[in-house]
Amino acid sequence: MKNKHIIAIVVIAISIAAILSTVADSSTYASFATALKSPNKTFHVVGLLVRERPQEYNPEVDADLFTFYMKDMEGIEKKVLLHMARPQDFEKSEQIVVIGKMEGDEFVAHDILMKCPSKYNDPKSEIESMSRN
Amino acid sequence: MEIAYIGEQLFWGKIGNFLIMLGFTSALLSGLSYLAALRTGDSSWKKLARGAFGIHAVSILGVIGIIFYLIIQHRFEYLYVWEHSSTTMPLRYIFSCFWEGQEGSFLLWMFWHIILGAILMFRTGEWESGVMSIMALVQVFLTSMILGVIVLGQKIGTNPFVLLREHPEFAKLPFIKFPDYLNRIEDGRGLNPLLQNYWMTIHPPTLFMGFALTVVPFAFALTGLLRRKYSEWIKPALPWTFLAIMILGTGILMGAAWAYESLSFGGFWAWDPVENASLVPWMTLTALGHVMLIQKHRGNAIISSIVLASITFFFILYSTFLTRSGILGDSSVHSFTDLGMSGQLVIYMLFFLVLAMVLMFIRRKDLKDNSPEEQFASREFWMFIGILVLVIGSLQITFTTSTPVINKLFGTKLAPPADVIDHYNRWQIPVAILLCLLIGIGQHFKYKQTDWNQFIKNVVPSAIASLVITLISAIFLGIDYPVPYYILLFASVFAVLANLSYMIKVTGTKFNKAGSSIAHIGFALLLCGALISNSKKEIISRNLKNVDLGKDFPNKENILIEHKKDTLPMGEYYVTYAGKVQEGIHIYYNIEYFKADEQTGEKKKVFELAPFIQLNERMGNVAEPATKHYLTKDIYTHITYAEIEKKDGSNEDEVYQSPTVMEMAIGDTIITSNSFVILEGLDKNIDHESNHLHDMDIAVGAKLRVEDVNKTQYKTLPLFLIRDYTMFHQDTEIPELGLKFSFQKIDPVSGKVEISVREKKSNKRNFVIMKAIIFPGINILWTGCILMVIGTAIAVRKRFSKSLS
Numbered sequence: 001m002k003n004k005h006i007i008a009i010v011v012i013a014i015s016i017a018a019i020l021s022t023v024a025d026s027s028t029y030a031s032f033a034t035a036l037k038s039p040n041k042t043f044h045v046v047g048l049l050v051r052e053r054p055q056e057y058n059p060e061v062d063a064d065l066f067t068f069y070m071k072d073m074e075g076i077e078k079k080v081l082l083h084m085a086r087p088q089d090f091e092k093s094e095q096i097v098v099i100g101k102m103e104g105d106e107f108v109a110h111d112i113l114m115k116c117p118s119k120y121n122d123p124k125s126e127i128e129s130m131s132r133n
Numbered sequence: 134m135e136i137a138y139i140g141e142q143l144f145w146g147k148i149g150n151f152l153i154m155l156g157f158t159s160a161l162l163s164g165l166s167y168l169a170a171l172r173t174g175d176s177s178w179k180k181l182a183r184g185a186f187g188i189h190a191v192s193i194l195g196v197i198g199i200i201f202y203l204i205i206q207h208r209f210e211y212l213y214v215w216e217h218s219s220t221t222m223p224l225r226y227i228f229s230c231f232w233e234g235q236e237g238s239f240l241l242w243m244f245w246h247i248i249l250g251a252i253l254m255f256r257t258g259e260w261e262s263g264v265m266s267i268m269a270l271v272q273v274f275l276t277s278m279i280l281g282v283i284v285l286g287q288k289i290g291t292n293p294f295v296l297l298r299e300h301p302e303f304a305k306l307p308f309i310k311f312p313d314y315l316n317r318i319e320d321g322r323g324l325n326p327l328l329q330n331y332w333m334t335i336h337p338p339t340l341f342m343g344f345a346l347t348v349v350p351f352a353f354a355l356t357g358l359l360r361r362k363y364s365e366w367i368k369p370a371l372p373w374t375f376l377a378i379m380i381l382g383t384g385i386l387m388g389a390a391w392a393y394e395s396l397s398f399g400g401f402w403a404w405d406p407v408e409n410a411s412l413v414p415w416m417t418l419t420a421l422g423h424v425m426l427i428q429k430h431r432g433n434a435i436i437s438s439i440v441l442a443s444i445t446f447f448f449i450l451y452s453t454f455l456t457r458s459g460i461l462g463d464s465s466v467h468s469f470t471d472l473g474m475s476g477q478l479v480i481y482m483l484f485f486l487v488l489a490m491v492l493m494f495i496r497r498k499d500l501k502d503n504s505p506e507e508q509f510a511s512r513e514f515w516m517f518i519g520i521l522v523l524v525i526g527s528l529q530i531t532f533t534t535s536t537p538v539i540n541k542l543f544g545t546k547l548a549p550p551a552d553v554i555d556h557y558n559r560w561q562i563p564v565a566i567l568l569c570l571l572i573g574i575g576q577h578f579k580y581k582q583t584d585w586n587q588f589i590k591n592v593v594p595s596a597i598a599s600l601v602i603t604l605i606s607a608i609f610l611g612i613d614y615p616v617p618y619y620i621l622l623f624a625s626v627f628a629v630l631a632n633l634s635y636m637i638k639v640t641g642t643k644f645n646k647a648g649s650s651i652a653h654i655g656f657a658l659l660l661c662g663a664l665i666s667n668s669k670k671e672i673i674s675r676n677l678k679n680v681d682l683g684k685d686f687p688n689k690e691n692i693l694i695e696h697k698k699d700t701l702p703m704g705e706y707y708v709t710y711a712g713k714v715q716e717g718i719h720i721y722y723n724i725e726y727f728k729a730d731e732q733t734g735e736k737k738k739v740f741e742l743a744p745f746i747q748l749n750e751r752m753g754n755v756a757e758p759a760t761k762h763y764l765t766k767d768i769y770t771h772i773t774y775a776e777i778e779k780k781d782g783s784n785e786d787e788v789y790q791s792p793t794v795m796e797m798a799i800g801d802t803i804i805t806s807n808s809f810v811i812l813e814g815l816d817k818n819i820d821h822e823s824n825h826l827h828d829m830d831i832a833v834g835a836k837l838r839v840e841d842v843n844k845t846q847y848k849t850l851p852l853f854l855i856r857d858y859t860m861f862h863q864d865t866e867i868p869e870l871g872l873k874f875s876f877q878k879i880d881p882v883s884g885k886v887e888i889s890v891r892e893k894k895s896n897k898r899n900f901v902i903m904k905a906i907i908f909p910g911i912n913i914l915w916t917g918c919i920l921m922v923i924g925t926a927i928a929v930r931k932r933f934s935k936s937l938s
Contacts, residue, residue, distance in 0.1 A: 026536055
């Protein structure tokens with residue numbers, strides 16, 4: 001039984017390490033305000049695209065830079081510099097999550113997640129088009 | 134007032150609902166009767182239970198048949214049919230439509246349980262009552278997921294036969310009130326185009342068959358506890374466990390192949406929560422298979438066997454919960470929607486977990502392990518270590534994948550790691566190294582006791598050969614190649630060679646004994662291929678214009694390539710964009726790859742690829758890559774951005790692109806595709822008459838200097854004016870350059886102004902933004918996959934023929 005005890009201790013130790021590393025590595029869902037407070041930390045900021053504000057993508061100049069404005073869930077609006085090609089059908093997305101850091105007054109993101117309303121089986125948009133018939 | 138709807142076919146829905154109820158009650162009856170048969174040993178209970186399971190099987194098959202019939206008939210009065218199919222959809226995707234939604238995929242899962250149940254009923258002899266009672270109980274829970282009845286204000290399941298007009302969102306609509314509303318529905322919503330892919334026809338059924346098979350060892354383990362036959366269940370359950378390992382593994386790898394072929398992230402594995410959710414049970418299942426082998430040979434691993442069988446089944450349910458409760462919402466792109474079934478899924482999950490725990494607790498005295506300590510030099514000792522490594526690896530993946538669950542339980546706001554791949558790799562590379570080393574030495578140990586000298590004689594040559602191979606490969610991999618990768622390379626090569634030598638020495642020509650060796654070689658090759666293709670992948674579409682933002686911001690991966698104009702060097706190739714063709718909803722972009730002749734320097738075309746963009750109104754356009762396969766490498770090509778002309782819109786929008794709006798201070802520049810626009814200053818002395826302004830208007834002009842590529846200069850003065858307390862702007866145009874300017878705002882505080890520039894579409898050059906990646910050695914990975922499946926298949930066949938004899 002001695003071996004088994006040692007093994008059990010090893011398993012528990014590694015599991016605790018795994019939990020700690022998960023917590024240590026994980027980023028946080030936050031607002032721009034929180035991200036502004038710790039400029040060197042990576043955050044996931046959830047928000048909505050500000051359609052009235054300009055979106056810029058000049059692939060001739062830089063194919064890996066796309067900028068737009070996003071309003072976070074607390075209503076704060078910031079310019080986002082996304083270092084990626086402009087995502088396909090970006091304007092269709094409703095909610096977006098940008099992953100990156102605050103740099104000055106801009107949010108510099110290296111990745112983006114987009115939620116299209118219809119992807120989530122919300123039949124509303126279809127209903128609207130149908131009721132026009 | 135009741136509306137008499139025209140053209141609805143409600144008959145099949147009613148039959149379907151009846152069959153669901155019948156399927157639910159008969160599964161319950163079958164489960165309870167089997168339990169009674171188990172208790173009393175009375176064969177009449179067993180007869181009743183078999184009959185009930187038969188009725189259950191027929192009912193569920195009937196439900197499936199009706200749904201297929203309704204899809205073929207385009208009966209859009211049924212919500213499920215409308216949501217998942219359309220008249221324009223090719224018939225070959227009918228299976229994908231069927232299991233696109235939750236209801237259909239639950240039915241697919243049940244379908245496999247029915248097939249399994251029908252086999253187990255007649256093949257398990259004395260184990261039938263116990264095993265089948267668990268199977269039937271699992272079916273009770275699964276059928277409850279499609280019940281769609283309301284009990285005590287709580288909705289149970291979602292029914293696949295719900296009518297479109299009954300859906301709360303639809304019921305509000307005016308057109309639903311017309312008796313002939315069916316004629317007003319133009320078409321169904323159709324299958325998500327992402328899933329219109331042959332992989333999506335074979336991947337889900339394979340995966341669900343794997344899911345279904347994991348219930349077999351679990352049912353046997355619980356029956357073993359119930360019947361106090363703690364070790365006897367191992368033998369009949371063993372072939373099923375390995376069959377589950379094989380099928381679930383195949384299903385996961387098919388998903389990886391699908392991702393590699395048709396998803397845009399550039400790779401076969403992304404540590405996505407949904408991928409993880411099926412990998413974790415495979416890892417614990419593989420651990421279970423091996424612990425059952427220890428139990429069979431040495432009889433000292435019974436608790437571990439029961440625990441792992443329960444954990445595996447629990448992880449299958451947990452993975453179902455993760456993907457179907459909507460809890461992954463933010464962290465995964467391809468989970469299902471929340472249909473309000475999370476509560477039910479939690480109950481399902483906890484029921485079987487608690488059942489297993491209670492049974493083990495009741496039988497705890499019998500389960501006391503009095504077996505002697507394992508010998509250090511025994512196969513079971515090292516297998517046990519391997520099992521632990523697998524379990525630890527699976528727990529680590531589970532922890533990180535579960536962050537949304539942890540957030541929900543504890544109200545935290547943890548997001549996935551910023552660099553997910555790096556986080557997982559840091560843990561899983563050591564796991565992979567240990568597994569490879571253990572796989573290499575494992576077979577060279579004998580059960581109970583091994584002669585060390587013999588062992589060393591067997592293993593050392595492979596170890597030396599692997600070391601040599603690793604050192605030689607260092608010439609290609611370079612000094613700066615990370616040390617853990619070198620170790621994994623060594624370990625995987627060692628695993629391959631050690632198993633190969635075992636196969637040659639021990640199994641010889643006895644092909645049916647080589648199963649485990651072949652599977653282990655396959656697994657090691659898979660890891661080796663994954664390592665090489667991932668660590669040595671080369672993004673050849675280097676965008677050299679950008680400033681380096683460091684490792685976290687890979688901003689140099691996409692490149693602009695202009696139609697018939699650019700020939701860009703990418704790696705050893707020269708690449709041009711030869712044009713695009715639209716076929717149906719796909720726009721294909723022809724990308725041609727040239728190579729320079731070594732002597733003449735003349736560029737010769739070597740191949741062309743046609744990555745495409747799928748136009749998809751509903752889900753948003755989707756780009757699919759194209760890949761050129763060579764024996765030693767793949768060249769992956771993906772369109773990351775392309776201008777897509779829209780057919781609708783006003784005249785203005787057809788001719789002009791959407792405006793670029795810039796907030797400018799004096800001296801700032803806007804870059805358009807053909808010119809620079811410089812704000813020189815503001816002009817407050819606007820001549821009212823020549824600009825057709827009213828007397829009381831207050832006007833400011835933005836003095837813009839526009840310089841084209843030939844240095845020709847143009848001046849223009851768009852106006853911003855206030856007339857009767859309202860803001861207006863008077864736009865200007867430079868027709869020679871196809872540019873329109875508009876002065877829209879002044880910020881009185883900063884003095885900055887907002888200028889919008891619209892460019893004619895014809896200005897824009899025809900271009901695409903693409904990404905090209907070379908994956909070397911990816912075929913090592915696929916070879917490994919195939920060998921793993923073949924090897925496991927041989928082992929399964931051998932075990933089945935043994936268990937039947």
